[in-house]
Amino acid sequence: MGSPMTLAAKLWESHVVSSPPGGPDLLYIDLHLTHEATSPQAFDGLRLAGRSVRRPELTLALEDHNVPTSPLAVADPVSRTQLETLRRNCETHGIELYSLGHRRQGIVHVVGPELGLVHPGMTVVCGDSHTSTHGAFGALAFGIGTSDVEHVLATQCLELPRPKTMAVDFDGELPRGVGAKDLVLALIAEIGPNGAQGHMVEYRGAAVRGLSMESRMTLCNMSIEAGARAGLVAPDATTLAYLRGRPYAPGAAHWDAAAAHWSTLHSDPGARFDRSVRIDVSALTPWVTWGTNPAQAAPLASEVPAPDAFADPLERASAQRALRYMDLAPGTPLRDIPIDVVFLGSCTNGRLEDLRAAASVLKGRSVADSTRLLVVPGSMEVRAEAEAEGLHEVFLASGAEWRSPGCSMCLGMNTDRLVGTVRSASTSNRNYEGRQGATARTHLVSPEVAAATAVTGRLAAPADLA
Numbered sequence: 339m340g341s342p343m344t345l346a347a348k349l350w351e352s353h354v355v356s357s358p359p360g361g362p363d364l365l366y367i368d369l370h371l372t373h374e375a376t377s378p379q380a381f382d383g384l385r386l387a388g389r390s391v392r393r394p395e396l397t398l399a400l401e402d403h404n405v406p407t408s409p410l411a412v413a414d415p416v417s418r419t420q421l422e423t424l425r426r427n428c429e430t431h432g433i434e435l436y437s438l439g440h441r442r443q444g445i446v447h448v449v450g451p452e453l454g455l456v457h458p459g460m461t462v463v464c465g466d467s468h469t470s471t472h473g474a475f476g477a478l479a480f481g482i483g484t485s486d487v488e489h490v491l492a493t494q495c496l497e498l499p500r501p502k503t504m505a506v507d508f509d510g511e512l513p514r515g516v517g518a519k520d521l522v523l524a525l526i527a528e529i530g531p532n533g534a535q536g537h538m539v540e541y542r543g544a545a546v547r548g549l550s551m552e553s554r555m556t557l558c559n560m561s562i563e564a565g566a567r568a569g570l571v572a573p574d575a576t577t578l579a580y581l582r583g584r585p586y587a588p589g590a591a592h593w594d595a596a597a598a599h600w601s602t603l604h605s606d607p608g609a610r611f612d613r614s615v616r617i618d619v620s621a622l623t624p625w626v627t628w629g630t631n632p633a634q635a636a637p638l639a640s641e642v643p644a645p646d647a648f649a650d651p652l653e654r655a656s657a658q659r660a661l662r663y664m665d666l667a668p669g670t671p672l673r674d675i676p677i678d679v680v681f682l683g684s685c686t687n688g689r690l691e692d693l694r695a696a697a698s699v700l701k702g703r704s705v706a707d708s709t710r711l712l713v714v715p716g717s718m719e720v721r722a723e724a725e726a727e728g729l730h731e732v733f734l735a736s737g738a739e740w741r742s743p744g745c746s747m748c749l750g751m752n753t754d755r756l757v758g759t760v761r762s763a764s765t766s767n768r769n770y771e772g773r774q775g776a777t778a779r780t781h782l783v784s785p786e787v788a789a790a791t792a793v794t795g796r797l798a799a800p801a802d803l804a
């Protein structure tokens with residue numbers, strides 16, 4: 339018997355096509371997802387080199403970054419060019435595309451999993467950093483650059499330097515009202531925005547085993563915000579229950595064989611990781627960010643920190659700059675921060691579970707007069723499911739806007755970008771300067787905190803509501 343292996347190593351080694359001495363490994367890619375923002379140059383490269391797409395049936399294209407979420411006419415010329423270019427490229431190369439208006443359209447990281455396209459044991463790539471989301475299925479999922487997208491299109495393979503491995507164990511049981519978003523914000527605050535740099539992070543422990551697939555996706559999605567190369571969770575009964583019956587999951591004839599293989603996909607006892615972190619979550623509370631990177635986060639029940647509280651001079655300078663940009667004074671209770679716009683959506687928290695959580699807080703309540711709440715489902719499927727349950731009625735009755743799917747206000751690439759020095763509470767994953775609009779100020783929050791915040795007009799948790 340060989341030595342114990344980590345899950346990441348098993349996945350890596352089962353995809354190595356060649357391993358030249360001194361050079362990076364060449365990996366086979368099982369699934370390639372693509373969108374309008376990072377594919378144009380890749381297709382241009384193919385055209386210039388006179389190459390075709392090697393396995394068009396292993397690529398799925400989505401329109402998400404540049405699409406409007408209401409009304410659905412693409413007025414912005416840059417966005418229109420992006421979308422038309424993707425449509426032309428997919429047509430030329432025989433790649434399936436779910437365009438604006440298609441009943442399966444949505445954010446690439448929401449649609450892939452809900453179609454059952456991502457299976458345990460696969461390699462998945464996309465020209466998008468949040469491809470780490472798909473690691474929730476026990477797949478090795480990497481965000482790649484545009485030149486790598488071209489390489490994958492041409493060869494279905496990719497040269498990759500092998501990342502290190504890291505284990506993050508979340509011990510204990512998550513308290514009620516505390517979820518994956520709080521977990522990952524607390525983790526990033528603990529290890530720093532580069533704390534997982536160059537590593538494939540495997541999330542383990544009782545708290546992770548207790549998470550739904552949606553929540554595992556939230557967790558893996560934000561791995562990248564700690565600098566990780568990938569995030570993953572070993573498949574278990576939760577994974578199988580999620581996949582069974584989905585359009586591209588193995589059918590009845592292949593299910594048992596697939597499940598038997600998937601049951602081998604875990605880190606062996608005694609497997610060695612390059613780095614390990616343990617966090618006890620049993621006393622965790624809702625967390626929010628106060629600064630301009632996801633590590634600048636704190637429990638909602640605390641205060642805006644004083645830069646002097648940071649011993650490290652770089653962290654101190656970064657906190658100083660962040661507070662200036664965010665227009666916040668040290669010592670201000672985080673619950674006193676007034677919020678202009680609340681965004682519920684994105685590939686981090688735009689799935690049905692997230693909408694359900696927010697709706698259960700909003701039911702019978704109204705959005706504060708001073709605040710605007712935008713609800714953007716992650717996909718057409720999420721939108722349809724939410725409507726079938728009547729969630730949209732809860733949102734609309736509270737005074738929220740109910741939109742069509744897309745990346746929307748997560749980033750300033752479409753018509754939902756924020757204008758002016760607006761302050762938002764956002765369920766997305768990035769809060770750097772200018773992310774949601776040139777001078778917009780972002781607080782990252784969970785769906786529950788987003789909903790409670792919309793009601794009070796200040797950062798709040800459901801427990802704060804009367």
Ligand SMILES: CC(C)[C@H](C(=O)O)[C@@H](O)C(=O)O
Pocket residue numbers: 375376403465466467468481749
């Ligand atoms: C536009 C794209 C390249 C980018 C990413 O890679 O993550 C976007 O999705 C983001 O979230 O910033």
Ligand code: SF4
Pocket residue numbers: 402403445447466468684685686744745748749766767
């Ligand atoms: S929702 Fe946001 S984080 Fe996700 S892919 Fe779109 S822009 Fe990137």
